[in-house]
Amino acid sequence: MREEEYTDHTISVLVNNHPGVLSKLTSLITRRGFNIESIAAGPTKDPDMFRLTIIVKGDDQSVEQIQKQLYKIVDTVKVSPIDPRNKVEREIGLIKLRATNGSRNEVLQMVNVFKGQVIDSGPGGFVVEIVGSSEKVDSFIGLFPPQQVVEVARTGIVAMNRWEKKQTR
Amino acid sequence: MILKGARILVESLLLEGVDTIFAYTGGKVISIFDQLQEFEDRVRLILPRHEQGGTHAADGYARSTGRPGVVIVTSGPGATNTVTGIATAYMDSVPMVVITGQVNLDQIGSDAFQEADVVGITMPITKANFLVRDASEIAYTVKKAFHLATTGRPGPVVIDIPGDVQAQDVSFDYPDTIELRGYKPNMNGHPKQIKSVIGMLKQSRKPLIIAGGGVNLSGATEMVNRLADEKGIPVVCTLMGHGVMPKRSELLLGPIGMHGTLYGNYAVQHADLILALGVRFSDRIVGDGAGFAPKAKLVHVDIDPAEIGKSIKADLPIVGTIQSVLGDLNKADIPVDSEQWIRELVEYRSAHPLVAEDPKNPGGLAPQRLIQLAGEIFPKETIVVTDVGQNQMWAALFFGFSRGRSFLTSGGLGTMGFGLPAAIGAAVGNPDKPVLMISGDGGFQMNLQELATIRRYRLPVKMLVIDNGYLGMVRQWQELLFEKRYAGTVMDDNPDFAALAEVFGIHGRTLRDAKDAQDVLRELAECEGPMLLHAHVSPSANVLPMVPAGKPLEQVVEKI
Numbered sequence: 252m253r254e255e256e257y258t259d260h261t262i263s264v265l266v267n268n269h270p271g272v273l274s275k276l277t278s279l280i281t282r283r284g285f286n287i288e289s290i291a292a293g294p295t296k297d298p299d300m301f302r303l304t305i306i307v308k309g310d311d312q313s314v315e316q317i318q319k320q321l322y323k324i325v326d327t328v329k330v331s332p333i334d335p336r337n338k339v340e341r342e343i344g345l346i347k348l349r350a351t352n353g354s355r356n357e358v359l360q361m362v363n364v365f366k367g368q369v370i371d372s373g374p375g376g377f378v379v380e381i382v383g384s385s386e387k388v389d390s391f392i393g394l395f396p397p398q399q400v401v402e403v404a405r406t407g408i409v410a411m412n413r414w415e416k417k418q419t420r
Numbered sequence: 421m422i423l424k425g426a427r428i429l430v431e432s433l434l435l436e437g438v439d440t441i442f443a444y445t446g447g448k449v450i451s452i453f454d455q456l457q458e459f460e461d462r463v464r465l466i467l468p469r470h471e472q473g474g475t476h477a478a479d480g481y482a483r484s485t486g487r488p489g490v491v492i493v494t495s496g497p498g499a500t501n502t503v504t505g506i507a508t509a510y511m512d513s514v515p516m517v518v519i520t521g522q523v524n525l526d527q528i529g530s531d532a533f534q535e536a537d538v539v540g541i542t543m544p545i546t547k548a549n550f551l552v553r554d555a556s557e558i559a560y561t562v563k564k565a566f567h568l569a570t571t572g573r574p575g576p577v578v579i580d581i582p583g584d585v586q587a588q589d590v591s592f593d594y595p596d597t598i599e600l601r602g603y604k605p606n607m608n609g610h611p612k613q614i615k616s617v618i619g620m621l622k623q624s625r626k627p628l629i630i631a632g633g634g635v636n637l638s639g640a641t642e643m644v645n646r647l648a649d650e651k652g653i654p655v656v657c658t659l660m661g662h663g664v665m666p667k668r669s670e671l672l673l674g675p676i677g678m679h680g681t682l683y684g685n686y687a688v689q690h691a692d693l694i695l696a697l698g699v700r701f702s703d704r705i706v707g708d709g710a711g712f713a714p715k716a717k718l719v720h721v722d723i724d725p726a727e728i729g730k731s732i733k734a735d736l737p738i739v740g741t742i743q744s745v746l747g748d749l750n751k752a753d754i755p756v757d758s759e760q761w762i763r764e765l766v767e768y769r770s771a772h773p774l775v776a777e778d779p780k781n782p783g784g785l786a787p788q789r790l791i792q793l794a795g796e797i798f799p800k801e802t803i804v805v806t807d808v809g810q811n812q813m814w815a816a817l818f819f820g821f822s823r824g825r826s827f828l829t830s831g832g833l834g835t836m837g838f839g840l841p842a843a844i845g846a847a848v849g850n851p852d853k854p855v856l857m858i859s860g861d862g863g864f865q866m867n868l869q870e871l872a873t874i875r876r877y878r879l880p881v882k883m884l885v886i887d888n889g890y891l892g893m894v895r896q897w898q899e900l901l902f903e904k905r906y907a908g909t910v911m912d913d914n915p916d917f918a919a920l921a922e923v924f925g926i927h928g929r930t931l932r933d934a935k936d937a938q939d940v941l942r943e944l945a946e947c948e949g950p951m952l953l954h955a956h957v958s959p960s961a962n963v964l965p966m967v968p969a970g971k972p973l974e975q976v977v978e979k980i
Contacts, residue, residue, distance in 0.1 A: 267601060270551075275543055282544055312729070319726035325548040325568060328602030 259288060260314040261333035261340070261410045264303045267326040268294065275324050276303065283320055285309055289342075289385070291407035300328065304409045333410045340410035343380060344388035347402040348395060350376040358395075365391050376401065384408075421593075425555035426451040426586040429519070430459060432562035435594050438490050440464045440481065440848060442474040446494020447534060448521025448583045453492075466848055466877065469869040471498050473841035475505025476867070479514050480845030483828045484803050486639060488515040488569050489845065495521040496534030499580075500541065504835060506576045507545040511832025512660060513637055515574035517565050518542075524584040525553065538580045547575030555588035563595050572605030573724040574637060605723060609740035614748045616736055617719050620693055621754045626715075626761040627653045628691035630676065633660025633831065634698015634722060640742040641665075641824035644697065647746055651756040653695070654765055656684040658705050659816055661698070662827040667795075667820035670766060674774075677705035678967050679813040683769040685973040690764075691716045697742050698722060701731040702832065703969070711972030721745050775964075776818055779979075784958035785934040787811070787886050788818050790941070791858065794884065795819040797941050802854045803828065803846045807839030807863030810892035813963040815858045837866030840883070844870060847879040854882065854945070861887040861914050871924040874950050882944050883952040885917050888959045896962045899980050921952035931955040 266272050273292060280287055289306040307317060318330045333340075350358045351374075362369055362379050365387065371378035381391045385408055392400060423431070429452060433441070443465055445453045456465055468474035471493045478489025489509075493502055499520040509516045523532040539551045548568050550561050558581065565577040621627060635644055635657075641664050648655045648671050656676045657664050665672040674681040676688050688694070694716040699705070706712045712732060720727075720734035721742060728737040738745055776788040791814050804819055805828040806812040812829055821827045828846060830838040843857035864885050874881055889912040898906055918928030931940045931953060944953045965976045 265602075271539060271543075274540075278543060316726070316730060319728075319730075322602075323547075323724075323726055325600065325603050 256310040263331045265329040268301045272326045289407040342408045343406045345404045423592045425588045426455045428558045430455040436566045441490045442478040443492035446498045448495040451586045471501035473870040475502040476841035477845035479509045480842030481849040484846040485849040491518045496536045499538045508833045508835045509576040510545045515569040516576040518578045522580045522582040542578045549578035551580045555590040606739045609738040609745040624693035626692040629655045630696045631657040631661035631664040632699030636824045643746040652758045660831040663821040663824045666822045682772040696720045700727045708972040778958040778961035780960040781958040787957040792818040805843040807859035808834045808836045809860045811860040811886045836863040841870045843881045857883045862891045875925045917954040927951045
């Protein structure tokens with residue numbers, strides 16, 4: 252496998268909400284030689300189920316292997332690949348920014364441009380929430396010099412396939 | 421009915437039809453053993469001398485009978501001692517249920533005495549594993565464990581039960597069925613794909629069946645036989661697929677891969693259509709993946725979808741049991757035009773026969789010849805259990821197997837020390853069949869404490885210890901790749917294993933001379949009860965031909 256064939260693949264996994272399932276899934280993926288770029292997990296409308304959104308790097312064939320391997324975990328109910336041309340995805344980033352008198356307005360302007368929200372503020376700066384694609388969160392953080400960014404916490408991406416257009420008509 | 425957790429466990433095992441348990445006691449399973457004592461007449465408890473031995477024994481029991489092997493061990497070191505046995509079973513898809521004691525619930529995570537995170541440790545080597553936190557879950561968990569271990573692609577399942585949960589009183593009600601969301605093995609091959617195979621077979625002039633461990637595990641040897649015979653399709657096997665056809669069948673071309681026969685590998689490289697049945701295409705079979713079966717279209721049948729396309733790309737994948745797929749193929753009227761191909765293979769085989777001697781030591785006691793002789797002398801229903809290394813490959817090449825489940829060997833993990841305890845399991849599970857263990861001097865010394873188990877239960881296991889004074893398979897690689905620097909492979913000061921057997925109360929004999937081989941092997945085959953034959957074989961013998969790791973199957977080394 253050549254490096255340039257590697258792309259990000261998003262896989263949505265529905266699992267039974269049992270203790271230890273998350274570690275079984277992640278250890279299986281890493282054991283089989285894949286790197287997890289991002290992982291997000293949360294309950295579904297059915298409280299007995301969890302949905303994970305996993306992003307792995309690999310070529311098409313190896314990502315197909317991951318999906319098959321995930322089914323080996325008895326608690327895996329459904330593995331669905333997310334179609335890159337037809338997906339919606341969101342990530343939340345919380346960013347703690349240093350902003351003293353001179354730079355506070357500038358930061359608030361940027362938050363506006365990114366349709367973010369200030370969810371905390373203090374004399375030293377703000378905590379800002381940015382919601383969107385990973386790239387959007389990345390580029391927001393990239394606007395500021397590293398010493399201004401005090402802390403970053405991100406959820407990892409959650410993703411879904413869009414409604415099929417035929418059905419919604 | 422209100423019962424203690426330990427009692428519920430035992431009752432549940434009985435309801436699953438368990439009549440034999442390989443178990444080693446300890447602090448956190450005393451109460452389970454105490455309950456088992458009450459059912460002595462219904463469950464046979466086999467006490468090994470080491471938990472690893474007990475686990476391999478359960479494995480040998482399962483491989484030879486097709487019923488799941490059951491193991492009970494205590495927490496901590498008892499459980500960790502089963503790890504090699506569980507991993508061995510996992511790699512070869514052997515159904516097994518391992519029950520481990522665990523420290524009390526409130527002590528879990530506190531580094532308590534004899535505590536180990538068994539669920540964490542066994543996660544990568546089990547099909548599923550469970551920590552039971554309440555006695556009310558025991559019955560359901562046992563039901564689930566047996567269902568998982570034996571259906572779909574079989575495998576080991578671990579149930580970890582804390583001591584206080586075993587002592588807890590709860591009401592007992594055994595479930596009739598279980599519902600596992602998401603776990604629905606696909607049993608029947610897709611009809612459209614089966615139709616495609618039929619079309620491909622009609623087109624093919626050089627068809628070939630590769631029989632893997634799945635054929636043995638699913639008990640489909642008869643069906644493979646029938647397909648091969650009726651349609652005229654030659655058969656090769658993997659290490660785990662031995663016993664697929666009668667050993668003298670013209671269509672059977674032996675094992676393939678690194679230690680395959682020349683003619684088996686020739687068949688793979690020249691076939692135009694391959695039906696791979698229950699094969700996982702391990703690196704030992706495939707060599708250089710890009711050069712594997714270059715002329716063939718590949719039909720890959722497996723119960724586990726993850727095996728299809730893992731190592732070798734399939735032209736036609738079929739997910740389902742071998743039974744269902746071959747059932748459909750056997751019913752179909754498929755004229756296969758393979759006469760010319762079979763003639764070609766028969767000629768090739770006669771021109772490149774296997775050589776049962778050590779060319780470096782003519783007249784010496786060649787291990788290959790010894791095993792070939794054993795194959796002629798032992799009855800055809802014999803179950804052969806090997807260890808790992810040269811002894812294993814010689815057994816695979818020279819014994820000759822005619823039945824499924826008659827060759828038990830650690831294929832995937834390559835576990836030295838497997839032979840002796842697995843032979844115990846085979847003997848326990850098959851009192852009506854002869855069991856022959858073939859081991860090397862290295863592997864035999866890894867679990868020889870189990871001689872005591874053979875003695876204790878008077879198991880009539882025949883043991884052939886092939887002693888060449890080396891860890892021979894590694895020595896062979898050192899000859900090939902490391903300029904004969906025999907680092908760490910010399911064992912020329914082995915003990916007298918025949919005398920050792922006598923110490924354990926088992927009849928022992930020593931063989932040094934080729935001319936005595938026939939008589940002594942006959943004694944081994946015919947004696948009542950267990951016997952150990954310590955054979956000092958030609959130390960320079962190698963497993964040949966061989967394909968070096970990662971090389972295409974044509975690049976055969978015929979002489980080292």
